[in-house]
Amino acid sequence: MADFVQKTVNKSAVRDISVPIADVTSFNNLIQMVIDDNSFGCVAYTDRDGVEVPGIVRNREHYTAKVNFVNGAGKRVGTVSLQSPSIAAFEANAAEALANAGLATAMGGTAVRDFGRETYYAQLKCHDPSGDDYYVTFTRKTVRISSYQDDAIRNKIEAWADLIPALE
Template sequence: MADFVQKTVNKTALRDLTVPIADVTSFNNLIETIIDDNPFGCVGYTGSDGQPVAAVVRNREHYTAKVDFLNGEGKRVGTVSLQSPSIAAFNANAAAVMGNAALATAMGGDAERNFAGETYYAQLKCHDPSGDDYYVTFTRKTVRISSYQDDAIRTAVETWADAVPALA
């Protein structure tokens, strides 16, 4: 019987944020800053299809809007959760539910956004100069570095995050 032989050591590190990221605009600004400024020193490369790939790219993302329906006494009588593939869809879907009178009637209450209950998720794929790909995943409450091998990658991301007030 053949044994499995370890070929790489992929690590994961997690930072819990003291205060959740305030809103989807702040979240998106953070993600765009990383893509634009490349603070981790990643490098672009040519993909297997021969096309250039940027040093840092959005790998996956989704955003969940929450709308509560409150009756005349302020009691929640219903809720709608809308997971969307982009911020544009997130905003459009939330606005559609907020303005849907038939849904409000069916729920038996008035629509109110539950901003505190909303979630955001964006995973960035980074290409290290060593040739390794790793991921930096952001939610409102955490930052996760995954699939990295060299501790210098964690150190670079951690040093950057230490200087970003929203990531304390």
């Protein structure tokens, strides 16, 4: 009988953020800063198809807007969650739900945006100079490093995060 033989050691680590990132603009600015500044020292590479890939790319992202419907007594009578693939779609979908009179009538209340319960998710794919590919995933409340092998990657990202007030 054949045994499974370990080939790699993939690790993950999470940092909880003490105060959630305030809004989608601040969140996007943080993500774009990481990409623009190449904060983790990643390097471009050529994929299997011969295509040049930047060292850091947005791998996945989604944004969820929350709209509550509140009746005349101030009681929430309904809620809508709108998960969108981009910030532009997130804002457009929220605006559409807020302005939709038919939806408000059906819910029996006035539409109000619930900014505090909205969620943001962006996963960056990073290519380390060592050749290791790993992911850094940001939400409003956490930063997760996953699929890395070398602890030096975690240490580098942790040192960077320590310098970012929004990630305390």
